[in-house]
Amino acid sequence: MTTTVLVLNCGSSSIKYQLVDVANGKSLAKGVLERIGEPSARLRRDDAGTGDQDGPGSTDGTVQDDVAAADHEAALDVILRALESGEHPLSEVELAAVGHRVVHGGDRFAEPVLIDDDVEHSIDVLSSLAPLHNPPNLAGVRVARRALPHVPHVAVFDTAFHQTLPPSAYTYALESRTAAEHGVRRYGFHGTSVSYVSRAAARLMERSVEDLNLIVLHLGNGASATAVRGGRSVDTSMGLTPLEGLVMGTRTGDIDAGVLSHLRREAGLGIDELDDLLNRQSGLLGLAGANDMREVHRRARAGDEDARLAREVYCHRVRHYVGAYLAVLGQAHAVVFTAGVGENDAWVRSHSLSGLRRLGIEVDHVRNSFAGSRSHIISPDGAEVAVLVVPTDEEFEIARQALDVAAA
Numbered sequence: 001m002t003t004t005v006l007v008l009n010c011g012s013s014s015i016k017y018q019l020v021d022v023a024n025g026k027s028l029a030k031g032v033l034e035r036i037g038e039p040s041a042r043l044r045r046d047d048a049g050t051g052d053q054d055g056p057g058s059t060d061g062t063v064q065d066d067v068a069a070a071d072h073e074a075a076l077d078v079i080l081r082a083l084e085s086g087e088h089p090l091s092e093v094e095l096a097a098v099g100h101r102v103v104h105g106g107d108r109f110a111e112p113v114l115i116d117d118d119v120e121h122s123i124d125v126l127s128s129l130a131p132l133h134n135p136p137n138l139a140g141v142r143v144a145r146r147a148l149p150h151v152p153h154v155a156v157f158d159t160a161f162h163q164t165l166p167p168s169a170y171t172y173a174l175e176s177r178t179a180a181e182h183g184v185r186r187y188g189f190h191g192t193s194v195s196y197v198s199r200a201a202a203r204l205m206e207r208s209v210e211d212l213n214l215i216v217l218h219l220g221n222g223a224s225a226t227a228v229r230g231g232r233s234v235d236t237s238m239g240l241t242p243l244e245g246l247v248m249g250t251r252t253g254d255i256d257a258g259v260l261s262h263l264r265r266e267a268g269l270g271i272d273e274l275d276d277l278l279n280r281q282s283g284l285l286g287l288a289g290a291n292d293m294r295e296v297h298r299r300a301r302a303g304d305e306d307a308r309l310a311r312e313v314y315c316h317r318v319r320h321y322v323g324a325y326l327a328v329l330g331q332a333h334a335v336v337f338t339a340g341v342g343e344n345d346a347w348v349r350s351h352s353l354s355g356l357r358r359l360g361i362e363v364d365h366v367r368n369s370f371a372g373s374r375s376h377i378i379s380p381d382g383a384e385v386a387v388l389v390v391p392t393d394e395e396f397e398i399a400r401q402a403l404d405v406a407a408a
């Protein structure tokens, strides 16, 4: 039986794709189509079958500029044609499944599922709880189901891994009838990444994940912290929506809910304006004028005080959650950095964890400056709490889970 899975991770303005042979862990083709809807849409592809998984962002292949991708349908069409012209044309590859990243699965989905019209409808209903994510996820599902109607399509949810949160962690102290009536609770996101990274961290530590307490810091465009006990999520920083917790590229993270009523009354902002302000105009972008941490560093080095403050706030919040989750877990075996910032940004790693020696947490500056793309330990030998950098691979994890569902 075939073990090849096409994975689609559809964002609002980009689609990441990967063709994976789950059996041997090989990536047969991958890429990202960015700036959907703009004339300057661009496809970065690596379809030479470079072999092993090597983390996000590592597209060492070719770049096609100005591709015709006015919407997700056109974008997927470009991707399917790119795959067809690569070393592993879809017409010659038998697909076991198409795996889709879906960010919000709400109460309904604790596991990956085979997509039918009813599942599609549920993803749509959950869109208001993940306005940056579920709508494009759904667009990808719809287009791909039409383009590849004979292959099983599987949704893999960011929320699923966090279904193990205990009620004390997922319950907001909001009047309970209102909360129950409107499904207001903490769900948590980035679960596919955290689950993959937890197991990869255990391998690096040569321990079983069941025996480890981990604090996983997924610092990408969205950012979250998760406390993982024995491979299960027991607390996480994102909540009902992917807005709570850490400072992100364009999202506030934690903010006093009173700010909303204050701005409603004082600035006359409507609900959609508030939503846009908190989700799209804030975070690093709102503080420093740039949502990419590399640009924030450039500005900070050039003396820009706003950029300096933005990265201080970012690291302060990470440190805040590390302390909180040390307390939640009682004891941690490792702090694990992953995703775009976590994997690449030595400055953020060392600033977030500085001064924590008495808690057993220390970063070795030589090890921290290693810039390769493989998992590595950045704490000194013998540290009480290991500090690790572990590249995430949401696409591979989605492929693995999608194959499980399709083969069941």
Ligand SMILES: Nc1ncnc2c1ncn2[C@@H]1O[C@H](COP(=O)(O)OP(=O)(O)O)[C@@H](O)[C@H]1O
Pocket: 056, 057, 219, 220, 221, 222, 249, 291, 292, 293, 294, 339, 340, 341, 344, 345
């Ligand atoms: N070398 C780097 N140094 C610091 N930050 C980086 C670096 N490379 C990427 N990033 C950050 O990672 C972010 C993207 O992270 P990623 O995990 O790829 O996000 P997503 O998968 O959500 O699109 C970028 O916005 C940028 O801020």
Ligand SMILES: CC(=O)OP(=O)(O)O
Pocket: 103, 133, 158, 189, 190, 220, 221, 222, 223, 242
């Ligand atoms: C859930 C979430 O925030 O995802 P991303 O980091 O891809 O925006």
Ligand SMILES: [Mg+2]
Pocket: 220, 221, 222, 339
């Ligand atoms: Mg991401």
